[in-house]
Amino acid sequence: MEFDAIIIGTGQAGPSLAASLAKNGYKVAIIEKEHLGGTCVNVGCTPTKAYVASARRAFIAKNSADLGIEVNGSVAVNLKVIKERKDKIIADSRSGLDNMLNTNENITLIHGKARFLDNYSVEVNGKTYEASKFYINVGGKPRIPEGFEGVNYLTNESILELEEIPEHLIIVGGGYIGLEFGQMFRRFGSKVTILDRGDQLLKKEDLEFGKAIAEIFKGEGIEVRLNSDCINAKKSGDQIEVSINCKEGSPTIKGSHLLLAAGRIPNTDDLGLENTNVNLDDRGYIRVNDELQTSVHHIWALGDCNGEGAFTHTAYNDFQIVNSHLFEDKKRLLSDRYTCYAAFIDPPLARVGMNASEIGKAGIQARVSSRPMAKIARAKEMGETQGMLKIYIEESTEKILGATFLGTGADEYIHTVIDQMYAGQPYTIIRDAVHIHPTVSELIPTMLEQPREM
Structure with a gap:
C-alpha cells in the first residue's frame, strides 16, 4: 500500500501532524503498536498528574491544623479508586484520538509494530507500506540498569497499575520521575526511600535547589540517600533487597516494592533503522537538523526519540516545526526553542533557559535576582513558604538568560519569564510591569528591581 506520508507513533506530535497533512490533501497512514496517545496520555503526564x-x-487533609482546619477521624487513601479515576481519564483521551483518526477519510490508522525495510517502506503485521515521506514519533521507554533482572521491579508504567499501597517503596533514581512518585506514594501512606548515585537530587539543577528539595522531602518523612550507586537487587522472602555501593549508611536495604526511575531511552532499537540510512547517536537517539530532518532527506524524527527534548510540550513544538516547513509562511526552527520544564512535586520546581552553573561555565557576565518564598506575602497567607525564585540576567544585553523557581505555583508563573524571553525584550519590561496583588507572581517585578552580581 502506498501513502503520501507515514507517521510511526501516536504520541503528542503524531496525531496533530496527521490531521494537518490530511487537511492539506495528503493520503496519510499513522501506525501505533500499543495504545493511542503515546507516553503522555497513557503512562506520563495524564495519569501521573491525576495521582x-x-x-x-x-x-492537605492530614496537614491543615496550622490553618485552623481540623479533620476528626482518619483520612483513608483508596488506591483502587484513584486508579479507576486515572483509567477513566486515559480512556476518554484515547477515545477522542480514536474518533479523530478513524473519521478522517485521508487518514488510515494501522495497529501493529512498524519496522523499516528500507528508506521508503515499512512492514507492519506482514504487510508492506510505502511512502514518499516518513515521520518517526516512537517516543521512549524506561531504562533498566543491569543487576535488576531477577526481581519483580516496577517502572513508571507498571506502578500505575497497583491497586494496593506499597508498604515500603524503594526508588532507584532521584530525577523527576523518582521524585514525583516518591512524594505521591509517601502521601498515600507508603514508607519511601529514594536512592541516587549523585551528590544531589535533580542533578541538572543548581545544588541549592537539589538541597532544598531534599529538605522538603525529609520534612515529609521521605528518606533520601545520596551517593548511593545501586549494584543489584534480589528477592529476600516476600521483600526485595537492594545492594548499595555507598559512603554512608547500610550497604543493603529491604522494601516491599522497587521502582526503577533511572532515566529513559529511545524506542529506536527495534525499528529496523539498520535497514535505512538514518543516523543515530551513541545513545540510540535519531540525529536531526534544525528542521528535525534526519540524515535521510524524506524522513523526520519528532518527540522523545530525537533526543532534543523529553517533554510533551517539546514534542508538540516538534510538530509545529515540521508543519511550518510543510504549510506555513513563517518557518520555525529547533534552535528557536528555549528549554523549559517542571518537576511536578509539591511545591513544584520550574525552569527555563540557563541556570547559574551553566552561566558560569559559559563565562557569561550576568546578574541574579532572587527572592525566598518565605518573604512573599501570598505564600505566607497560604502557609506554603518553601522554596525560592531566581532569575538570571545578561549584563551586556539586559535580557533574561533563564530562571529557576521552586515554590507554590511555580509551574504556572514561570511562563511570565518564558514569554519575556521569547519576546526578546530586556528584563526591565517585567520589572516595570504592574502585577495583581496578592499573588506570588507580583513579586517578580519587585525582585527584578535590584539584580546583584553573581
Whole structure:
C-alpha cells in the first residue's frame, strides 16, 4: 500500500501532524503498536498528574491544623479508586484520538509494530507500506540498569497499575520521575526511600535547589540517600533487597516494592533503522537538523526519540516545526526553542533557559535576582513558604538568560519569564510591569528591581 506520508507513533506530535497533512490533501497512514496517545496520555503526564492531585488532597487533609482546619477521624487513601479515576481519564483521551483518526477519510490508522525495510517502506503485521515521506514519533521507554533482572521491579508504567499501597517503596533514581512518585506514594501512606548515585537530587539543577528539595522531602518523612550507586537487587522472602555501593549508611536495604526511575531511552532499537540510512547517536537517539530532518532527506524524527527534548510540550513544538516547513509562511526552527520544564512535586520546581552553573561555565557576565518564598506575602497567607525564585540576567544585553523557581505555583508563573524571553525584550519590561496583588507572581517585578552580581 502506498501513502503520501507515514507517521510511526501516536504520541503528542503524531496525531496533530496527521490531521494537518490530511487537511492539506495528503493520503496519510499513522501506525501505533500499543495504545493511542503515546507516553503522555497513557503512562506520563495524564495519569501521573491525576495521582499527584489525589496525593495533594490527602496531604492537605492530614496537614491543615496550622490553618485552623481540623479533620476528626482518619483520612483513608483508596488506591483502587484513584486508579479507576486515572483509567477513566486515559480512556476518554484515547477515545477522542480514536474518533479523530478513524473519521478522517485521508487518514488510515494501522495497529501493529512498524519496522523499516528500507528508506521508503515499512512492514507492519506482514504487510508492506510505502511512502514518499516518513515521520518517526516512537517516543521512549524506561531504562533498566543491569543487576535488576531477577526481581519483580516496577517502572513508571507498571506502578500505575497497583491497586494496593506499597508498604515500603524503594526508588532507584532521584530525577523527576523518582521524585514525583516518591512524594505521591509517601502521601498515600507508603514508607519511601529514594536512592541516587549523585551528590544531589535533580542533578541538572543548581545544588541549592537539589538541597532544598531534599529538605522538603525529609520534612515529609521521605528518606533520601545520596551517593548511593545501586549494584543489584534480589528477592529476600516476600521483600526485595537492594545492594548499595555507598559512603554512608547500610550497604543493603529491604522494601516491599522497587521502582526503577533511572532515566529513559529511545524506542529506536527495534525499528529496523539498520535497514535505512538514518543516523543515530551513541545513545540510540535519531540525529536531526534544525528542521528535525534526519540524515535521510524524506524522513523526520519528532518527540522523545530525537533526543532534543523529553517533554510533551517539546514534542508538540516538534510538530509545529515540521508543519511550518510543510504549510506555513513563517518557518520555525529547533534552535528557536528555549528549554523549559517542571518537576511536578509539591511545591513544584520550574525552569527555563540557563541556570547559574551553566552561566558560569559559559563565562557569561550576568546578574541574579532572587527572592525566598518565605518573604512573599501570598505564600505566607497560604502557609506554603518553601522554596525560592531566581532569575538570571545578561549584563551586556539586559535580557533574561533563564530562571529557576521552586515554590507554590511555580509551574504556572514561570511562563511570565518564558514569554519575556521569547519576546526578546530586556528584563526591565517585567520589572516595570504592574502585577495583581496578592499573588506570588507580583513579586517578580519587585525582585527584578535590584539584580546583584553573581
